Amino acid sequence: MSLILDMANISLNFHDKSILSNISLGVSAGEFFVIIGPNGAGKTSLLKILSGLQKAQQGSVTVKGKNITKYTRRNLSQILAIVPQHIEVGFPFTVADTVIMGRSPHLGILGMEGKEDFHIAEEAMNFTEVAHLADRKLFQLSGGELQRVIIARAICQQPEIILLDEPTTALDPSHQLKIMDLMERFRRQHSTTIIMVSHDLNLASMYGDRLMLLKEGRVVKTGDPKTVLNKSLLEESYGCQMMVDESPLGQVARVTPIPHKYQHI
Amino acid sequence: MFIHKPKTHIILTLVLSFMLQTGGILAGPVTDQVGRTLIVPENPTRVIALAPSITEVIYSLGQEKRLVGATQYSTHPPEAEALPRIGSYIRLDIEKIVALKPDLCLATKDGNPKHIVDKIVSLGIPVYVINPRNLQQIMDTITRLGTLLHAERAAVELVADMEERIEQVQALVKKARNKPRVFFQIDAEPLFSAGNNTFIHELIELAGGINIAAGEDSYPRYSWEDILVLQPEIVLISSMAGGLSPEYLIKSWKRWNQLSAVNNDQVYVVDAELFDRPTPRLLDGLELVAAIIHPELFEKNIKRTEN
Amino acid sequence: MPIGKKIIFTTLLLSIVLLLSSIIAMSAGSSGTHFWETLSILTGNSDPGSVTATIIWQIRLPRVILAAFVGGTLALGGLVFQALLRNPLAEPYILGISGGSAIGAILAMLIGLSYFPGVAIFSFAGSLLVLAFVTTLASTTLGNTMLGKDSLLLGGVMMNAFCAAVIMFLISMTRSFQVQHILYWLMGDLATIQKGQLSILFLLFPCFIIIFVLSRPMNLLLLGKETAAAMGINVKKIVLLLLVITSLMVSIIVSLSGLVGFVGLVIPHIFRLVLGPDHRILVPSCLLGGASYLILCDLLARILPSSGELPVGIITALIGAPLFIILLLRHRT
Numbered sequence: 001m002s003l004i005l006d007m008a009n010i011s012l013n014f015h016d017k018s019i020l021s022n023i024s025l026g027v028s029a030g031e032f033f034v035i036i037g038p039n040g041a042g043k044t045s046l047l048k049i050l051s052g053l054q055k056a057q058q059g060s061v062t063v064k065g066k067n068i069t070k071y072t073r074r075n076l077s078q079i080l081a082i083v084p085q086h087i088e089v090g091f092p093f094t095v096a097d098t099v100i101m102g103r104s105p106h107l108g109i110l111g112m113e114g115k116e117d118f119h120i121a122e123e124a125m126n127f128t129e130v131a132h133l134a135d136r137k138l139f140q141l142s143g144g145e146l147q148r149v150i151i152a153r154a155i156c157q158q159p160e161i162i163l164l165d166e167p168t169t170a171l172d173p174s175h176q177l178k179i180m181d182l183m184e185r186f187r188r189q190h191s192t193t194i195i196m197v198s199h200d201l202n203l204a205s206m207y208g209d210r211l212m213l214l215k216e217g218r219v220v221k222t223g224d225p226k227t228v229l230n231k232s233l234l235e236e237s238y239g240c241q242m243m244v245d246e247s248p249l250g251q252v253a254r255v256t257p258i259p260h261k262y263q264h265i
Numbered sequence: 266m267f268i269h270k271p272k273t274h275i276i277l278t279l280v281l282s283f284m285l286q287t288g289g290i291l292a293g294p295v296t297d298q299v300g301r302t303l304i305v306p307e308n309p310t311r312v313i314a315l316a317p318s319i320t321e322v323i324y325s326l327g328q329e330k331r332l333v334g335a336t337q338y339s340t341h342p343p344e345a346e347a348l349p350r351i352g353s354y355i356r357l358d359i360e361k362i363v364a365l366k367p368d369l370c371l372a373t374k375d376g377n378p379k380h381i382v383d384k385i386v387s388l389g390i391p392v393y394v395i396n397p398r399n400l401q402q403i404m405d406t407i408t409r410l411g412t413l414l415h416a417e418r419a420a421v422e423l424v425a426d427m428e429e430r431i432e433q434v435q436a437l438v439k440k441a442r443n444k445p446r447v448f449f450q451i452d453a454e455p456l457f458s459a460g461n462n463t464f465i466h467e468l469i470e471l472a473g474g475i476n477i478a479a480g481e482d483s484y485p486r487y488s489w490e491d492i493l494v495l496q497p498e499i500v501l502i503s504s505m506a507g508g509l510s511p512e513y514l515i516k517s518w519k520r521w522n523q524l525s526a527v528n529n530d531q532v533y534v535v536d537a538e539l540f541d542r543p544t545p546r547l548l549d550g551l552e553l554v555a556a557i558i559h560p561e562l563f564e565k566n567i568k569r570t571e572n
Numbered sequence: 573m574p575i576g577k578k579i580i581f582t583t584l585l586l587s588i589v590l591l592l593s594s595i596i597a598m599s600a601g602s603s604g605t606h607f608w609e610t611l612s613i614l615t616g617n618s619d620p621g622s623v624t625a626t627i628i629w630q631i632r633l634p635r636v637i638l639a640a641f642v643g644g645t646l647a648l649g650g651l652v653f654q655a656l657l658r659n660p661l662a663e664p665y666i667l668g669i670s671g672g673s674a675i676g677a678i679l680a681m682l683i684g685l686s687y688f689p690g691v692a693i694f695s696f697a698g699s700l701l702v703l704a705f706v707t708t709l710a711s712t713t714l715g716n717t718m719l720g721k722d723s724l725l726l727g728g729v730m731m732n733a734f735c736a737a738v739i740m741f742l743i744s745m746t747r748s749f750q751v752q753h754i755l756y757w758l759m760g761d762l763a764t765i766q767k768g769q770l771s772i773l774f775l776l777f778p779c780f781i782i783i784f785v786l787s788r789p790m791n792l793l794l795l796g797k798e799t800a801a802a803m804g805i806n807v808k809k810i811v812l813l814l815l816v817i818t819s820l821m822v823s824i825i826v827s828l829s830g831l832v833g834f835v836g837l838v839i840p841h842i843f844r845l846v847l848g849p850d851h852r853i854l855v856p857s858c859l860l861g862g863a864s865y866l867i868l869c870d871l872l873a874r875i876l877p878s879s880g881e882l883p884v885g886i887i888t889a890l891i892g893a894p895l896f897i898i899l900l901l902r903h904r905t
Contacts, residue, residue, distance in 0.1 A: 053798050077804035084799060090658055091794050091849045104792060105804035111788040112576045112852075157803070337879060352602075352880055355752070356763065360631050364603035366623055379686055380766045387767075388630055486745075 003062075004029040004193050005050065005161060010059035012045055012217075019045050020056070020217040029160070030191045032184070034204040036228075037214035038238050043197045044085075044165055046214065050195065051082050051163050064160075077105035081159035083150050085166050089138040095149050096134040099125055102156025117156075124152040128182060144175035151182060162186075164196040168203060176200070180207050201255040205229055205247075213237055229253040295413070298395045298406060299374050305391050305413060309369040312414070313362055315382075316354045316373040318542040319395070320345050322407055323371075325423055325545055326416040334365045341538065341546075357381045363388060371395065371410070373543075397543040399467050400431065406543065423545060430548045431471065434555050437562045438473035445558050447474040448497035448526075449540075453507030453514060456487040464547055465540050472555035474499065493523055499558060500526045505537035533557055579853050586860035590640065593864040597639070597871040598632045602881065638765050639870040639884070640863035641773045642829045643839075644780075647862025649822040650836025651854055652783060652814055655790045657721045664822045664836035667728035671735020672702025673826045677757050678742045681750065687764040691757075692827040699823035702731050707815070760832030760885030762870050769828050779821040780859060786814060787851035794849070832885045834892025835862055841899050 005027040012020040020042045027033050035043050048054035049061060052068045061068040063079060071079075081102070100113055100121040107113065113121075125131040128148040133141065141149065147167055154162055162183070168176040180203055183194050198204050204211055204225065211228040213220040215237040221228045231244045240257055247254035292307040313334040314320040320339035323329055335348040336357070349365065352358030354376050362370065367390055372382050374396035385392050393413060397403040404424045411420025449465050451457050458478035459465035469476040477495050478485050487495075502514045511534040518524070518532045526532055539550030556563035599610035612618040613625045620629075649664030657666070676698025680691040710723035739758075743751060756763075789810045792800040801807045822836075843857045869887040876882065 048798075051802060053801055073801055073806050074804040077802060080802075082799070082802040084796075087799065088658070088794075088796050090660070092844070093794075093849055097848070097850065101792060101795070101803065104788065107788070112574075350879055356880055358602050358880065360601045360603040360627055363627050363631065364623060378764075380688065380764060384631075384766075388626060 002029060003027065004064055005195070006062040007050065008060050008062075010046075010049055010056045010061065012042070012049065012054070012056045018217055020049070023059070023214075023217075023219055025212060025219075025222070027161075027193055027195060029193055030187065032187060032194045032207055032209045033196070033212070034208035034210075035195070035197045035212045035214060036199075036201060036204050037220075040216070041214040041237075042217040043214055047082075047163055047165050047195070047197055051080055052076055053082075074105055077157060079159060080161045080163065081154035081157040083147075083154050083162065083164040083167055085169070087146070087150060089146075092137050092139070094135050094137055095125070095130055095141070096121070098138060098149055099130075099152045099156060102153035105157055120158070121152075121156055124155040127155060127186070128152040129178075143170050144172070144178070147171065147175070147179060148182070151179070155186065159192065161193045161195065164194070166197055166199060169199055176203065183207070201229065201234075202247075205253045205255065206249075226253050229255055295393070297393045298397070298402075298409065301394060303386075303391050303393065305393060306368045309414065311366060311368045313351060313365060313367045313370045314339065315351075315357060315370055315377050317341070318544045319371045319373065319410075320348070321542065321544040321546070322410055323414065326407070326411055326414060326419045328414040328416050328419075331414060333367060334362065359384055363390075369393065369413070371413075398462060399464070400427070400471075400547065403543045403545075403547065404428070407545075427545055427548055430552070434471060434551055438471070438555065438559065441473045441559050441562060444473060444475050445498040446477050446496070447499045447501065447554075447558060448477045448492070448495070450500065450502045450506055450514075451484070451541075452503075453509055453517070456489070456492070457484050458487060459483065460485050464543065464550075468540065468547065468551045468554055469558075471551055472558050474554070474558045489521070493521060496524065497526050498529075498531060500524075500532040501554065501557065502532070502534045503537040503540060504534055505541075531557075575850065575852060578847075579856065582847065582853055583856045583860065586857060586864070590860050590864045590867075593867045594636050594640070597636050597867045598628050600871060600875055601627065601632055602874060603627060605875075634767070634770060635762060635765055635870065636867055637770060637773070638762055638829065639867045641776060642762065642825050642832060643835055643866025643869075644859040644863035645776060645821050645825045646832060646835040647839035647858040647865070648780065648783060648855065649818050649825075651840040651851070651858045652790070652818045653836075654840055655793055655851065656811060656814055656818075657725055658794060658796070659721070659725065660841065661837070662725075663833075664818070665732070665826075665831065665833075667724060667819065668702035668706045668731035668735070669699045669819065669822055669826060670831050671732040671739070673699035673823060674739050674758060674831065675735055675742070676701075677827075677830070678739060678754055681753055681757070682742065682746060688766045688768055688828075692769075695827040696823050699819075699826060702735065703819050703823070706731055756883045757830040758885075759883040760830040760888070761883035762829055762873075763881060763883075765828075772824065772828070776821050776824065779817050780855075782817055783814070784852075784855045786810060787855050790814070790851040791849070830883075830885065832866070832888055834888045834896070835866060838892045838896050838899070839865060841896070845899065845902070 003026045007023060007025040010020055010023045011018070023046065035046060037043055045054065049056050052071065063071065063076070068076070100117060102124070103113055103117040103120065104111065107117070122131070125134060128151050130145060130148050130152055133145060138146065138149070167179050171179065184207060186192055187194050208225055210223060211225050212222045213228050213233060220237055221233055229244055231242055234242045234244065234255065241263055243256040243258055245254055292305055294302050294304050296302050310331055311333045312323070312331045314323060314332060315336060317336055317339040320332070320335045321341050323332055324342050324345060329344070332348055334351045335345055337350050337353040339345045339348065351361040351365070354373070355378065357377065359381055362385060370385055370390055370392045372392050372394045374394055382392050382394070395406045395409070397406045404427055407423055408420050411417045447469050449458055449469060451459055451465070460478045460480045460482050462483050466476050466479060477497055500518055504511060506514055514534055515532055519527055521527055535553060539546050539553065552563070595610065595614065598614070599605060599607040606624055609618065609624055610628055613628055618625060646664050650662065653662040653664055653666055654660055673695040676694035676696070677691050680694035685691055685694070706724065706727040709727040710720065743754060746754065789805050792803055792805050793807070793810065797807050839862045840854065840858050843854055843861055847853045847857055866884070866888070869891065870884045873882045873884040873887045
């Protein structure tokens with residue numbers, strides 16, 4: 001299967017401090033790829049490099065066979081969409097305003113949105129179930145609703161790849177599942193590649209096709225969830241005791257960090 | 266050579282009287298006091314004075330009937346207050362000026378904004394600019410305005426009167442046995458005085474005193490420290506200094522017992538208008554200063570706190 | 573209503589408002605109010621040689637034109653800086669333009685130069701110098717090459733404060749009659765208008781057009797540098813272009829009119845409240861709305877006092893400050 005995104009030997013330094021060393025990563029089209037690792041492992045920086053927002057000192061990133069630096073921002077944004085962790089809600093844009101901004105990469109310089117664009121935005125809002133909030137201002141939304149609005153905006157870009165930075169961290173369980181199911185459904189319908197950074201090992205296990213475990217800027221392991229979610233690898237990377245077993249829901253690994261009071265010996 | 270041919274004589278007389286009666290005819294080009302050449306009306310009947318001093322001079326020449334407008338502080342003589350106002354002399358109101366339909370504007374280089382003067386000229390209204398920097402030039406200004414406004418005789422008399430008064434002062438001052446050091450305060454908080462190229466300087470020197478503030482800087486600034494070192498013998502304070510009351514101004518001097526001027530009760534507040542306007546009233550100022558500096562020579566009765 | 577139609581409708585409406593404001597402003601002044609006479613003069617039905625015609629065409633019209641450009645530019649400048657700095661309290665002088673231009677203007681006045689071109693040139697130069705300093709500072713701090721808004725803001729505020737101290741020093745050295753000229757300039761004053769200035773004003777049109785063309789990117793800039801980049805904007809280029817164009821046009825205006833305040837801060841807020849945050853509507857609205865606003869403020873400056881006239885900056889402050897407080901209170905709730 002062709003690689004839609006290929007990262008080779010990426011190293012990133014910042015003020016003499018090594019953030020990432022020698023990372024190589026190949027993602028196939030339509031894959032659901034999850035990057036996990038402890039805080040400070042460099043996951044967000046990795047995402048920034050994948051999206052072209054940050055330049056690495058060494059190595060290269062290729063998107064659809066072409067070096068990422070050779071893309072104009074506009075062309076790249078027609079292929080790649082980003083769902084960041086936090087967004088600023090300083091100015092009083094409505095949900096509808098925000099979602100339709102996702103059409104920007106496809107509009108001309110003065111960019112008047114046409115019927116087609118409004119249609120796409122409407123579909124995106126229906127898909128993420130925020131259509132009933134169309135006229136609300138952003139600062140009136142809850143965390144989960146806001147996240148879905150941003151995803152709707154990303155969908156409007158009609159991207160081939162969606163990058164998400166810890167999309168579920170501040171959400172309650174039902175909203176977490178909602179977001180993940182949305183991504184899963186979108187991927188199935190449009191064969192979109194999903195690359196996600198996550199703290200939640202179990203969601204990664206249940207949804208990811210392949211995982212990458214990162215620690216201190218280095219790859220510990222890349223592979224399918226069962227391989228990467230290995231007890232000793234996890235304990236070494238996260239520095240706490242873990243229990244890894246098979247989930248009662250099916251053939252997926254289940255990870256449980258063990259609090260001190262449950263530790264024997 | 267007189268023309269004895271009666272016919273021509275009659276025709277000339279008719280033409281001349283015709284010209285003199287219709288004010289709209291323009292006389293030939295004249296040169297104003299700043300060297301500009303312009304064409305002025307033969308008989309200006311709608312004159313606007315763009316500075317209080319100009320208004321004063323016109324009244325002194327007896328030509329106030331020609332005036333149709335004046336600046337805000339044209340308060341001397343009191344009759345001038347009835348004239349329509351056209352703004353202040355540093356912020357002229359061009360709309361009001363144009364609305365009065367003047368046939369001649371009289372401006373001063375010192376203070377009138379050039380861009381407004383240029384604008385008036387561009388609208389086809391002649392502007393005659395004066396720029397008297399000393400007594401001699403003031404007399405020249407009076408002569409010029411006399412010619413412009415057909416008051417030559419009044420101008421000659423006025424100038425002669427001024428010259429006579431100056432000569433009188435000079436003659437008396439010659440007999441003086443000393444030359445006191447004078448400090449003339451024009452602004453307060455901080456203190457400012459008047460140096461070279463000011464009327465005040467000229468008047469003090471003419472009156473037989475030494476202007477402590479003499480120097481290249483026309484408006485030098487002083488701190489009280491400087492004053493204590495300079496030790497003026499006579500202190501004259503402009504009534505407009507800092508916009509403060511005369512009592513306050515004198516009090517601020519009385520604090521310094523170390524000053525001979527204070528100890529000898531030689532601190533006076535004087536009427537600002539006699540010292541900063543280029544008009545014949547400067548001679549009132551001259552005589553006042555002379556009487557203060559050399560009381561033994563002048564009979565003028567002066568009060569200690571006011572002019 | 574689709575955005576295109578909304579823009580056209582708003583622009584037409586505000587253009588009519590501008591026209592009306594101009595006519596009203598031309599029909600009143602220190603020599604009296606002549607509304608119907610003005611209309612007949614403007615439509616060519618009256619004697620063009622009359623005194624009123626001269627007053628209207630030669631004295632009031634240039635003033636109205638200047639007021640329009642000053643108001644429009646300042647409102648637009650405020651809008652752009654609020655977007656660039658993602659800060660609703662930004663105003664067009666915030667990057668040091670007020671400090672730099674004031675020092676230049678005061679120095680020119682102290683050496684006795686005339687308002688135009690002397691003071692104007694010095695003021696423009698002063699503004700550019702301070703701007704160059706602030707932007708250099710902002711682009712070299714923390715190795716940040718994207719002209720981070722916080723460094724810009726900080727640098728600008730610092731320079732304005734420093735310049736304010738220098739200005740105080742310069743004022744303390746001047747005589748009282750000069751101080752009045754300086755104060756009027758600092759407050760913003762359209763009375764010093766001269767013919768040559770009007771031709772310079774037409775240089776501003778390309779600036780307005782470029783900014784309008786960049787309205788959609790400005791919308792995206794509000795989302796943050798990285799999000800904007802992720803949606804296809806070349807952030808560095810756009811920010812630099814907007815910064816340069818807007819600084820230039822505000823500097824030009826300040827060199828002609830002094831520091832008229834509260835227009836760049838209040839007008840964008842009012843229109844944002846009424847029309848929403850889309851810059852494609854806000855750009856023409858602020859331009860036309862700001863122009864009308866200042867024309868009317870200048871009218872008040874000319875006719876309110878019984879003698880003389882106020883500097884227009886006093887009127888904009890007296891109206892603008894309470895207006896801004898009301899806006900702030902509304903925004904809270």
